Amino acid sequence: MLWRTLAHEGSHLALELTQLVPELGEPRQVVLARPSDVELLGGKPFGLGYPAPSDVFGISRRLGCEPSGPAARRRLFGAPELVIPDSSSLQESGLSDMDWLDTPHRHGRSYAVIGDLLGVGQKLGISAAEAAVRLRHYGISVVPEELPEGAPDEVDLQLLHGDGDTVQGRIIWHDSPVPPGHVAQAALRTGLDPREVQYRIEQYGLKVQPFDFPDWPDQTYVNWLSEGHDGQWPWLDADRPLTPWQILAAQIRMGWSADDARAAYGCLGFELPPRPTCRSSPDDLQLLAGRGEAFWAPFRTDRAPEFHQLIDVSAHLGLSIRTLLNRLAAYWVKTEMVLPQRATELDRELFSRDDLSRLSSLEPLHEGTPLGGTGSPPMTRSPSSASSLPPETWVGAPRNWPPDSAPTDSGSPTTTYRRASPTAPHSVS
Known part of the structure; x- marks a missing residue:
């Protein structure tokens, strides 16, 4: 529809589109469509995909033409330049399987590393x-x-x-x-x-x-230097602050106070997140891990999380979104999500619809119910999805973590842990 509208430059709808997107008013050539363009631009026979370099050769086989034709046609629509060697070189390399050309493309790059x-x-x-x-x-x-x-x-x-x-x-x-x-x-x-x-x-x-x-x-x-403290990937990122989850996990694993955990990572040279403005709760580690149905990374203080992650985590922890946002804000996680004081029917549809971009829906909202009100009961989470640090692997941590005890003023649970030396990270043999 957009293509056809742009072809009729003088139409009222085309002028409205130009006001919304000024770039559409620049001089351009509207290319006459061909039936094969759907496959050419979609990368698949029915246009359901994203064009990759090897698609040129697949299309040329199906249409019975030389690869140079589809490659030149793709360039008209702004597709990345693809050089087609001469016929002798093509015969030497063979055209039966050219998927290897897509290797950089799969990583979102136009160049190879x-x-x-x-x-x-x-x-x-x-x-x-x-x-x-x-x-x-x-x-x-x-x-x-x-x-x-x-x-x-x-x-x-x-x-x-x-x-x-x-x-x-x-x-x-x-x-x-x-x-x-x-x-x-x-x-x-x-x-x-x-x-x-x-x-x-x-x-x-x-x-x-x-x-x-x-x-x-x-x-x-x-x-x-590893997220799971096991000396293997995934590794901690030295170009940004550590996540609040990383600090809290070290506290629990080593039986340290928050100051000891922060000092250990600070001595290593990592940038530390701001100190939380509240005392820790027994389920903060699970909350800060940011896990839900999807494999999300822990919440960060230097970048806002996707709204999808917030919706997913709130459903799995049995928290309203407002409660989740408030608890994350105490750890300086900026979500950039603004909630209305009271939910409407449209809010209910927006936060409960389950589509391809959302792996789980938000807890049900009812007309007139505050978004910060009581949500659905907590959903069961498997131990493996709670965090990348299972309770049985934490040094000195009891198997019934999280405990029911209240947090202390130092930010550490009142449960007794085996204490290790904060200077351990810099010991070398």
Whole structure:
């Protein structure tokens, strides 16, 4: 409908659209539509998708034409440039399976990085350097422009894979920046100095988050750089404040006060979140984890969460959205959600409709019921979804956590925990 409206520039509706979106009034060419454009722009025979580079070759096979035709047609609509080699080169590479061209596209990039090269090389049975040549042959740029001689070797492959696992290929670093935990773990596994690890990683066009590493990190040090305190991915981000969940989890795990936990992470060099304005409650760890039906990350103080996450978490904790927002605000989590004083029928529809963008609905709202009022009863959550730190894995934590006791003035539960030394993170062997 928009396409047809723009084709009739003098129509009243076209003028209204131009007022809303001034860019539509700029000089342009309206291309006459073809039946194949739905497939060309949608990436699928019925247009349900997003066009990827390899779609050009699939469309050319189905339409019985040369790939250069669909590629040129795509460019008219602003699709990324794709170079089609000459016929002899196409015959050499074969057109039966060109999905390897989509490797950068799947990560939302128009250029390839070392992780893409390793993936393409594994699929085609070629080296990373040969994969770079293939991608450049089709107009896809590669970062870095030149790979180190004979790279990557076995050591570099460990540095580029998560947890050093080159067999399962659990994680390949595609994008920057690389967190300090990965560098420290790689140094511990390979025996290299962390600065040498950083230098090797950066030779592949990746950036490492600035961090002050000890000369020889031990396992205790590496553990403190991971979210789950297990020395494995996911790693803590050194480019932003730690989450309130991370501080509270350390308190419970180590049996420390809030000041001790903050001091431990501060000594490591992490930026700390603001201190909460309230005493901790027994279920704060579960609340700050931010988990629901979907696998959400813990709530952050430097970025507002998605409204979907707030709705999901409130339903699973059995809290009204207003109560959830107030409790998060005490931990300096800015949600940017403004609620009306009293819900209307439209509010009920907005917050209870279950569609493709929402994995769970908000607790039912009734006409005239305040959004901050009593919601539906708490929903059962499986232990694995409560947080990435199961109670049975917390050092010194009782199995019946959270306790029913009230919090103390220091912000720690009154339950007794085994106390460990706050200086442990910087101990090196």
